[in-house]
Amino acid sequence: MTQISFDVEKIRKDFPVFSRELPDGRPLVYLDSGNSSQKPSQVIDTMRDHLALHYSNVGRAMHVLGAESTDAYESARDKVAAFVGAPSRDEIVFTKNASEALNLVAYSFGNPANTDPRFTLGPGDEIVISEMEHHSNIVPWQLLVQRTGATLKWFGVTDDGRLDYDPSVVTERTKIVSIAHQSNVLGTVNPVAEVAARAHEVGALIMLDASQSVPHHPVDVTRLGADFVAFTGHKMVGPSGIGVLWGRAGLLEAMPPFLGGGEMIEAVWMDRSTYAPVPHKFEAGTPPIVEAIGLGAAVDYLTEVGMEAVEAHERTLTSYALDALREVPGLRLIGPDSLEERGGTLSFTLEGIHPHDVGQILDDQFGVAVRVGHHCARPLHLRFGIPATTRASFYLYNTTGEIDALVRGLHHVQKVFA
Template structure:
């Protein structure tokens, strides 16, 4: 199946600046296969109606598709119940809801929130705001020399004051995987709630929230083949029950009076207003597609790509790779710089060759400062990439060296 998988992604036939598209920005957003595109179109063509509100057939069909997608997410994460699965707009919204609604119920003045230097801004700024709001302190876990979480420093920083620990399952800059299960075990020993940003993990790794024993897990559909605008927040049921809604309005209510209201049961109390029904349908189709390929086969294909990419880029003079050099220690993401050349210049020259990479701070400015860099070039791989994509990347990088021969 992996040999023909590119045929499922119509955008890969696109030409960029007269060159075949080499899309290496899957960490920002993945491309979409025909089964996902078809599922969304089919919903709008044959099922489009609002959910939960109508007793007529079309609404019942739409509701079945929407709730069916929730069950697919539940199974994909190995969650115990669909009650654990809340649809949001994105990882960012999921994390904001936790910081705004759940955070104040457990974090107070003098308490501590523990993050790492690997975090995306979406997993920093909401906690900053919470800490400022309640008078808590933010602390950061150090990294090892090759850009992995320093587990010894993590354990040392935990204390009875630690109320929330929040970290990325996989770094969006270095591709390093956090030792989630061990971090969760250590955090729970001091009574802390464990929040995991899974945005960069779900398209590359199997995720079992029960085995990991995390309290909350957030991710976005658009990084795992689904449409934009659909996200997921998994939470343990006992914690979701004590968490107040982050939004209020239609659909999430049970009874509305003139002075007060009561709310729906889980998970619908958190889904105010008309949801992104088509996005959920597309997410369900994306999960079907990933599971049909098999997450083990996806991981193996991407590991081979990463091994080749690291080997080839390491031969380019003046090119420095950040993070682990062992392909087994990173997933999907390869960040680097070329000495004397600004990352934006590198990305612009690559774009002329049809090679699309990201350049900048990748919404991870604290990590950039930790690395001593203002920005990096980031090439991120998905299973629909192939060895030819790496050949084009390397050829384009050699062109960069020709533009800047003295650096």
């Protein structure tokens, strides 16, 4: 990938939100990119331009606007494929978010319409996830076992927030393993290549929720050893309403449609239908056209900055934050306390203070935006015996000065509750 010199102050100027002031003249300190990232002008302008001058439906209209819109939409697919190292653009399926991508794959297992033995599922068969998963990578599999009578199993989490990987959890009865590439709470980067090798050893497939990794690290889907990878646009400086499923071509071809409607068909009669080839088989109806084009612009932006540079900057921030948070009395970090195999997401508790109070004071008095709650990972919080955490998550536009503002705010919170 092409890289340019990493200048965080120059990058911040690309994001209009950082030019605004909060009430009482406070500057915005945005430490919630793990929830949703901010958007650069390049993405905003691309979407505005398309809506204003080029918009039409895609794959249907034979006029100039239809051709321009279709070209822009399919160009976004090309960009995403190149960004994650997909062998073919046709392996990129646009969804509305990562949750839909995960549900799409889960739908194929145990579906009577799919007779491929890789997707047959019933009593005695197993699905393996982990205790650190986002609800989007738990609930679809729970629904699947309810439909099929299969068994749901999971890897645990160690006290220091690592995957408690036991290869014996994956057995000859396992049909799919679905885990996070990087935890949205712990920041832990999981040993996915090792897990994938074990899954394939017993003939199982493996899916990765890469929503927290694709925006922050160079990712090549084939090198991960995965069969399916899901991620979402709004966490990678793109718009909401657009997500991505990457799948190996042969698997996508074997899977039945997830939704029925226009554009996903080849031919329709009153009593039957045939379906378009992948990826269009999975993109029923009018797709999120402008959102996909915005995602393409986000990929352009991140590619120009360079994902290696983004990763290096976030490692600097994370190292700085780990050291700074150690100086806050009563703070308990939930997750790895070193840079080894972790990303820029730090979740913590303050002794005797509810995270909701922490978040409110940080926002109201310091302009520091963090997320509080269980972050759609309630089972993980139950594992650590806590109802909620405060989470600070960093991205390419954050600075060490903003981490200093967070730490000052945390010291103030402690004084308030002293």
